[in-house]
Amino acid sequence: MRSDIPLSRDRNARLVPVLVGVMVFLAVLAASGALALDNVLDRWRRDVTGTLTAQIQAAPGLGAEARAATDRRVALALEALRGHPAVASARALDDAELTALVEPWIGAGELLDDLPMPRLIDITLRPGAGGDTASDVARALAAAVPGASLDAHRLWLSRLMDLGEALGLLALAVVAVVGVATTLAIIHATRAGLTAHRPVIEVLHLIGAQQDYIARQFARHALTQGLKGGLGGFMLALPVLAGVGWLAAQVEGGLIPRVGLSPWDWLWLVLLPLGAAGLSMLTARVTVLHTLSRMP
Amino acid sequence: MADDWEIADESARLPHRPPGAEDTAVVRFERVGLRYDVGPEVFRDMSFTLPAGSFHFLTGGSGAGKSTVLGLCYLSLRPTRGLVTLFGHDVSRAPTRLLPRLRRRLGVVFQDFRLIEHLSAMDNVALPLRVAGVPEPDIRRHVPELLAWVGLADHLEARPSTLSGGQKQRVAIARAVINRPDLLLADEPTGNVDDRIAMRLLHLFEELNKLGTTVLIATHNEQLVRRFAHPCLQLNHGALTLRQPEPPQPRPGPRPAGGLQGGRMDRP
Numbered sequence: 001m002r003s004d005i006p007l008s009r010d011r012n013a014r015l016v017p018v019l020v021g022v023m024v025f026l027a028v029l030a031a032s033g034a035l036a037l038d039n040v041l042d043r044w045r046r047d048v049t050g051t052l053t054a055q056i057q058a059a060p061g062l063g064a065e066a067r068a069a070t071d072r073r074v075a076l077a078l079e080a081l082r083g084h085p086a087v088a089s090a091r092a093l094d095d096a097e098l099t100a101l102v103e104p105w106i107g108a109g110e111l112l113d114d115l116p117m118p119r120l121i122d123i124t125l126r127p128g129a130g131g132d133t134a135s136d137v138a139r140a141l142a143a144a145v146p147g148a149s150l151d152a153h154r155l156w157l158s159r160l161m162d163l164g165e166a167l168g169l170l171a172l173a174v175v176a177v178v179g180v181a182t183t184l185a186i187i188h189a190t191r192a193g194l195t196a197h198r199p200v201i202e203v204l205h206l207i208g209a210q211q212d213y214i215a216r217q218f219a220r221h222a223l224t225q226g227l228k229g230g231l232g233g234f235m236l237a238l239p240v241l242a243g244v245g246w247l248a249a250q251v252e253g254g255l256i257p258r259v260g261l262s263p264w265d266w267l268w269l270v271l272l273p274l275g276a277a278g279l280s281m282l283t284a285r286v287t288v289l290h291t292l293s294r295m296p
Numbered sequence: 297m298a299d300d301w302e303i304a305d306e307s308a309r310l311p312h313r314p315p316g317a318e319d320t321a322v323v324r325f326e327r328v329g330l331r332y333d334v335g336p337e338v339f340r341d342m343s344f345t346l347p348a349g350s351f352h353f354l355t356g357g358s359g360a361g362k363s364t365v366l367g368l369c370y371l372s373l374r375p376t377r378g379l380v381t382l383f384g385h386d387v388s389r390a391p392t393r394l395l396p397r398l399r400r401r402l403g404v405v406f407q408d409f410r411l412i413e414h415l416s417a418m419d420n421v422a423l424p425l426r427v428a429g430v431p432e433p434d435i436r437r438h439v440p441e442l443l444a445w446v447g448l449a450d451h452l453e454a455r456p457s458t459l460s461g462g463q464k465q466r467v468a469i470a471r472a473v474i475n476r477p478d479l480l481l482a483d484e485p486t487g488n489v490d491d492r493i494a495m496r497l498l499h500l501f502e503e504l505n506k507l508g509t510t511v512l513i514a515t516h517n518e519q520l521v522r523r524f525a526h527p528c529l530q531l532n533h534g535a536l537t538l539r540q541p542e543p544p545q546p547r548p549g550p551r552p553a554g555g556l557q558g559g560r561m562d563r564p
Contacts, residue, residue, distance in 0.1 A: 004423065006414045203410045206372060207471075208400035209427035293392065296374060 004204060005214070007195045007221040016222070017191045019129045020182060020229030020280060021236070028237035034171035035265040041164045044157055048081030052123040052134060054081065054090075057147030058116035066116070073145050075120050081123060086133045088126045092119060103105075117126060119132040177261045182276060186226075186283040190218060194291050201292075219285040226280030230273030320348040321370055322479050322510040326340045327451040329377030330364065338364055339534045341378070346479075346512060351505045362483060362514035363407060365480050365531065370404045371395060383478065400428050403477030403509075410467040411456040417429065417443060418452040421470045428475060446491070446500070461488035469497060473504055480504060480530045482513045486520060498524055504544050508552030 056077050074092050081090035093101075098117060101171030127132060140149040196202065204214055245260070263270075323346040331337045338361055345354060356362050367373040368380055371387055380387045382398055390398065403424075409418050421443060422435045440452055446466040448454075456464055466490045472480060480501060486494035498520065505511045512529075515521065521528050525541035 004415065004419075004426070009414075164351075173457060195349075199410070200412050203412060204423070204427060205371060205411075206400070206404060207424045207427060208396045208397060209397045213427050296372060 003221070005193075005200050005217050007193055007197070007218065010193055010196055016225045016280070017229030018234065020226050020276050021183075021233035023178045023182045024233030024276050025232045025237050026233075027175045027272050028234055030171040030263070030267055031241060032172035032237075032241055032261060032269055034175075035261055035268065036166045037168045037171070037273065039260065039265070041161055041168070042165075045067050045106040052137065053151040054121040054123055054141055055149050056119040056145060057103030057149075057153060058118055060116070062116065068237060068259070070116075070119060071146070074121070077141060077145045077148050078120060080140055081137070083141050084137055084138060085126055087192065088124045089221040090121055090123045124283055142183070161177065163179065169187065173295040174228050179279065180239075180274075183283050186222060186280050187278050187287050190222065190284045190287040191223075191291070193215070194288065202295075205292070205295055211289055214284045214292060218288045219281045222284035223277055227273070230276040232269070237264055301501035303355070311420050317443075321345045321381065322348050322350075323369070324381040325375075325378065325499055326381075327378040328375045328380055330368065330373065331376050331476070337376075337534070342534075342535055342536050344529060344538065346476075346510055350509055351502070351504070351511045351526040351529040352513070353490075353510055353524075353526055354531065355516060355518070355521060355528055358516065361534065362516075362531060363483055365529075366404070366514055367466075369479070369481050370402050370407040371399060376379055388430065395513075396427075396467065400424070400475065403472035403475065403476040404478045405465075405468050405472045405480075406487075407483035407487070409456070409464050411464055411467055413456055416453045416455060417448060417459065419465045420456065421474050422473045424471060430475075442474055443467075446470050446497075460494060462490070465489055465496070466493070469500070476504070476507070477509055479510045480512070482511075484515055485513060486515065486517060494520065495523075497541070 054077060056070070057071050059066045059073065078090050078092060080086050098120065101120075119146075123137070125137075134150060141150060199227045201214055241261075308495070323344075325342050325344050329337050329340045329343045342365070354362050354365060364373065368375060369382065371382070374380075375468075376387055383401060385394065385398060387395075387398075412423070418439050422439045425435045425438070440449070443449060443452055446469065448463060448466055448470070451459060451463060454463075456467065459467065465485065469485055472482065482501070483499075486497055489497065494517075500509050501513065502524070527541060528539045530537045530539055
């Protein structure tokens with residue numbers, strides 16, 4: 001496209017793509033952090049909501065007798081739980097599952113015979129159970145079976161999730177601040193461009209150029225600059241994201257859920273440089289129209 | 297009244313023109329006063345009319361305000377008092393949207409040319425057509441034609457900085473006339489060219505005038521004024537007088553002092 005205003009020769013204007021690049025780089029990192037965090041939270045939320053784990057202490061002693069006593073306790077607990085109105089289902093974990101759970105810590109073997117292993121019961125709550133359901137179920141359980149307790153991980157996880165959500169909001173705030181900073185920088189660069197090219201703009205103005213004709217040239221230039229910088233910043237952010245992802249994958253043992261981004265997340269991230277370019281264009285246009293409207 | 301400005305069709309606006317205004321007036325100053333900021337008034341009560349199809353010179357010593365009068369005509373300045381109408385529009389009250397359309401009916405030759413340095417002669421001349429949205433093939437046909445006519449056929453791609461003063465002036469004139477303006481305003485258009493080219497340019501202006509363009513040329517070249525028999529607006533200490541052309545035979549003696557008033561002058 002032809003341009004009557006030599007905008008691309010401005011030293012001032014050459015800073016704009018660098019600036020937009022840095023901004024998009026930061027925004028991509030912050031946004032991908034927020035998105036990955038949200039994915040983790042989502043998984044936790046799914047785990048936590050509507051499920052509880054009950055723990056039944058093993059009856060003292062070893063051997064078949066003690067095991068039978070423990071089995072009776074589990075049966076009692078299951079009965080009590082299934083009778084509770086808030087419980088949709090309750091299922092005791094079988095020996096194989098229990099062994100698998102403790103295996104990473106103790107090792108395989110005839111453990112259940114050698115150790116007084118507590119038993120675990122997976123409880124699924126009915127949808128729409130209230131906030132105090134857990135303590136209600138815990139009371140019912142404790143009344144039915146001595147030494148039975150409800151796992152408190154639900155509370156612990158919900159606090160962790162609060163923290164995670166706060167961090168996510170913080171990351172989004174960073175994206176917003178980056179957007180504002182970019183806008184201000186573009187306004188400044190556009191004003192500098194208007195001042196530098198005032199003679200040319202005056203001529204265009206006096207020979208009857210509509211404001212739109214002049215604003216279009218600035219907007220087109222800002223769009224190109226914004227795209228250049230935005231895509232550059234995005235490209236720079238990719239290896240950083242890959243590095244962080246690799247580090248996260250090195251953490252073994254399911255201590256933290258697998259960190260990753262879905263295709264939808266990637267779409268959001270790609271929208272950031274494009275959005276920055278669009279923002280540049282719009283800002284330049286509005287700034288130019290505003291300035292021109294005050295010309296005689 | 298404000299809504300009337302939105303009507304694009306020129307004839308539709310006729311009934312709303314100020315009472316008493318001649319329909320044929322292209323430029324009309326009524327008791328115009330101008331001051332810059334808090335300074336004294338540059339003009340007071342300046343009144344004149346340029347009827348459609350007229351050809352006027354505007355003379356006066358340097359600093360008399362010739363450029364200021366032109367600036368008021370090409371909407372670079374607004375009167376602080378009085379009324380300036382351009383093609384029947386009160387320029388002080390015309391909405392901003394309308395101004396580019398009015399400006400496109402003007403051709404202006406600036407004293408300092410105001411060529412755009414990074415554009416070739418051809419692109420500079422094409423500018424009024426481009427801002428008006430003329431299709432590119434038409435531009436490529438008309439612009440070289442006109443540049444050839446002003447003797448710059450070999451300089452189509454030249455940047456203004458590589459051209460001589462006279463060549464720049466011809467580019468500026470070509471840019472002013474490329475869109476067949478209804479009103480041509482020229483500020484010292486022959487200041488940098490030799491007599492032969494000055495004559496040629498004046499003949500170009502006369503040609504345009506015959507085709508219906510109203511012409512106002514600011515100059516301090518008395519010889520030129522005498523050679524072309526057109527009425528002359530004389531600026532002197534902020535006052536304007538109209539002098540009708542002298543008889544065709546050049547008279548060697550001193551020209552009439554003071555100048556004649558009346559004719560097309562508006563006396564309020």
